[in-house]
Amino acid sequence: MxxxxxxxxxxxxxxxVADILKKYFRNNKIDLELLNIEKVEEIKLNQFDFLIIGSPVYAEMEPKIVDNFLNKLPKCIRNLKTIIYATQGGKSSSAPAIMAKKLKNKGYNIFIEECIKMPNNCYFY
Ligand SMILES: Cc1cc2nc3c(=O)[nH]c(=O)nc-3n(C[C@H](O)[C@H](O)[C@H](O)COP(=O)(O)O)c2cc1C
Structure with missing residues (x-):
């Protein structure tokens, strides 16, 4: 896989978080390729069995750069299994659900939407 x-x-x-996921998948003999969307020129999904999208949260949403990327993702005709996760300073945010809705409309099979609490890079208590 x-x-x-x-x-x-x-x-x-x-x-x-992406690096940790890669490590755990590797332990289960599953190869996970990590790609920074800032460096992606062409989106190629054909040779993959599942997709993961990871994004930080800016004001409860995915940042514009991620939103643009989601808009660029092609329509999915093979029901590709997809995981969405967001990291944010708080316990949760609405970003994964917002991202999932966009991708469900394109035919992606979203089976995990996860919020992961991480250090807040915007302000400190
Ligand atoms: C402009 C900006 C807005 C943010 N808005 C939120 C927010 O609404 N809720 C939240 O919990 N964290 C918010 N954060 C914190 C980040 O989502 C969090 O630190 C995230 O893990 C950063 O991920 P990164 O290091 O991969 O960029 C915000 C950070 C920035 C820079």
Missing amino acids: KGLLYYFSGTGNTKW
Whole structure:
């Protein structure tokens, strides 16, 4: 099995989670390729069995760069299994549900929507 994880990470939290996921999948003999969406020129999903999208949360939403990327993702005709996760300073946010709705409308099979609490890079208590 081979998966693809697209992420954006302004200060490293979302990438840190991506690295942990890669490690755990590898332990289960599943290959996970990580791609920074800032560097993606062409979106290729054909050779992958599942997709993961990771994003930080800006004001409860995914940042514009992630939103643009979601808009660019092609319509999915093979019901590709997809996981969405967001990292944010709070316990939860509405970003994964908002992202999931967009991708469900394109035919992706979203089976996990997860919020992961991480250090807040916007302000400190
Ligand atoms: C402009 C901005 C807005 C943010 N808004 C929220 C927010 O609404 N809720 C929240 O819990 N965290 C918020 N955060 C914190 C980040 O989502 C959090 O630290 C995230 O893990 C950063 O991920 P990254 O290091 O991969 O960029 C915000 C951060 C920034 C820079």
